[in-house]
Amino acid sequence: MKKILILTSILLVSIWSCEQMDDVYKELDEKVEPYYENIEYTLTSNDYETLTSYALADAENAQDSTWAEYLSNFKAFNDSFAGADYVPYLLSDLFPALNKNSAANVTFNYIADIPDELATYSNAEIIEFTSNYYNSVNEFVGTAGYFYPEYNPDFFIPDVLNDSISDAVEDEIYIIKYKYSDVDPVMTESDYPIYFEEKFNEVIPYESIDIDNWMVFNEVGTETWEGREYDNNLYVQMSAYGSEEPSNISWLITPVVDLTDYPEAIFNFKSKDGYNNGDPLEVLISTDYTGTGDPNTATWVNLNPTLSTGNSGGYASSWVESGNITLDTYTGGNVYIAFKYTGGDGDITTTMQIDDVTVRVYDPGYVVTDEKTPYTKYDIYEYDGSSWMIVDDVYHLSSKDYDAMGAPGDYNSFSSDESPRDYLPNLLKAMYPAAGEGITKIIIYDYYTGIEGTLTLADEYTYTNGEWQSLYNYINETTQQFIHNGENWVFDPTIEFTMSGADYQIIVDYVKNEVSQDYIDSYGTGEFYYGASSYYSNFDLRLGKRNEYNIPGFDGLTQDEAIDETWKRLPEAIDILLKQKYPEATATVSGVDVHYYVTFYTYENDLSKNYYTIHFQCTKDGPDPEFTQHTDYADEPETVYGKYGMRRIE
Secondary structure (H helix, E strand, O other), X not given: OHHHHHHHHHHHHHHHHHHHHHHHHHHHHHHOOOOOOEEEEEOOHHHHHHHHHHHHHHOOOHHHHHHHHXXXXXXXXOOOXXXXXXXXXXXXXXXXXXOOOOEEEEEEEEEOOOOHHHHHHHOOXXXXXXXXXXXXXXXXXXXXXXXXXXXXXHHHHHHHHHHHOOOOOOOOEEEEEEEEOOOOOXXXXXXXXXXXXXXOOOOOEOOEOOOOOOEEEEEEOOOOOEEEEEOOEEEEEEXXXXXXXXXXXXXXXXXXXXXXXXXXXXXXXEEEEEOOOOOOEEEEEEOOOOOOOXXXXXXXXXXXXXXXXXXXXXXXXXXXXXXXXXXXXXXXXXXXXXXXXXXXXXXXXXXXXXXXXXXXXXXXXXXXXEOOOOEEEEEEEEEOOOOEEEOOOEEEOOHHHHHHHOHHHHOOOEOOOOOHHHHHHHHXXXXXXXXXXXXXXXXXXXXXXXXXXXXXXXXXXXXXXXXXXXXXXXXXXXXXXXXXXXXXXXXXXXXEEEOXXXXXXXXXXXXXXXXXXXXXXXXXXXXXXXXXXXXXXXXXXOHHHHHHOOOOOOOOOOHHHHHHHHHHHHHHHHHHHHHHHXXXXXXXXXXXXXXXXXXXXXXXXXXXXEEEEEEEEEEEOOOOOEEEEOHHHOOOOOOHHHHOOEEEEO
């Protein structure tokens, strides 16, 4: 019996002790304050890599993924994935112990908007010269299909633009893309010059054909005509090999060939076959095809050209000429020529390759007998109201320039792997060896972005201390504040700025347009209802100016009352500025109220000059936002500026 009593007593003591300690622990927990701290942090390269994974997780499509990957590619945020949204993820990872009331000033990079001056050029419309433009210059340029030293484009392009653009307006800008050879071609007279030619130099290997006015029609199956490249030569190819489809029929049809004005015409091309187990290719011509839709709705005649055939163990070692196929029977109207492939996996799977499709017409004139390989050039032209003038201080890189730089010449563009900043200074040094100090050039170039394709961008370089340096940073640095709300980190959208001349001018213009033009000085840079002056970047609070311009509201007031009135109007002026400056302001960002701290400069009635800060909060979202002043912000309410909610900066 005693043992039981003893055990019971021990058990009761233990239970009492545990409950007592739980209360102690609970009391201690309640006394623990959240750990907070103010920190400064600059993002590293590894941080951008980390944040890319968060951004990719939020990407909803391929374009989003490209912008997400820009975080790591450029080590910078962008409009699609902003620092305000993604820095909080990083802060939570890096500083897990920090809690409510913590603040972090974080420095990071962002991709900035292009300045208006540069955007004018990067957004300019491109006019690409085609045969019609070259033919309009003269017979020789039209025959060559490019400009060359004997026919300088600078002399001829303005006239071509005048003839082709009838509604040009002053200051209109175009980028002119054309082909140019540094060496004159050799021409001789010929009765059969080239009317139509396609060398397939624009096709992309292993991609379906996408050439202006050519058409691919897949009648049966999914295999189609594609671009190919071998030994630095581009051509087109069709094959049923590996299609896993019993039938493959695909048409490759030329643009319309207008033979209306020509009594004689000759057609030829080259072909190769590979792993031949049957001849799948027909070359057909039609006079009633419309150029769109199913070619089986038209009548086609086989031209029976000479084709490469019989190469069953591999590919033909050389191209086979089709021979000159006379089209005289079909002259006097429009014709289309088609390459029709008919095969199927398990049946005919022969690979057929086509190149150098040419139509020559009887048209006595000149033909190029020693052609020089042209390259792609660009010039910038601006309309001055009466004629087109080349813009000399703006230069668009040519294909020759990309080749000269090395790797960018592979695709005639820059990319995240081939940054323009790594190449352009040396190129400019070679192009302008005699450049003097302070010389500037706007450079336009192509930039491959991935899913978005190729963008035209512009940058400005200046020659300084023997080096070409960019004047504009696409990648800018900023510092933003983030705060911990007890649950997570959020962007602190507080806006602080000191008024500039442009800000004071906003108030001047408001008084001029909405109050009275009588209150504006003769220069249009100052008003005296509130006292804003963009010329001096201040508020002029002198009473003499109120009397000089007959500003209402001051009649019958003592000097102290009049001074008080000038200060009373300042919050109203700042409210006008905020509404004009931030028409799309929002009241909250990520659940955080948006506050504005505005610092301004005064020239006061006692001739002293001082700085003050005033505090507003956005209380209604734009496009017609509302701002409410925090009048308890000032720490000296006994002063006239403190009375109206302003704090003086010593």
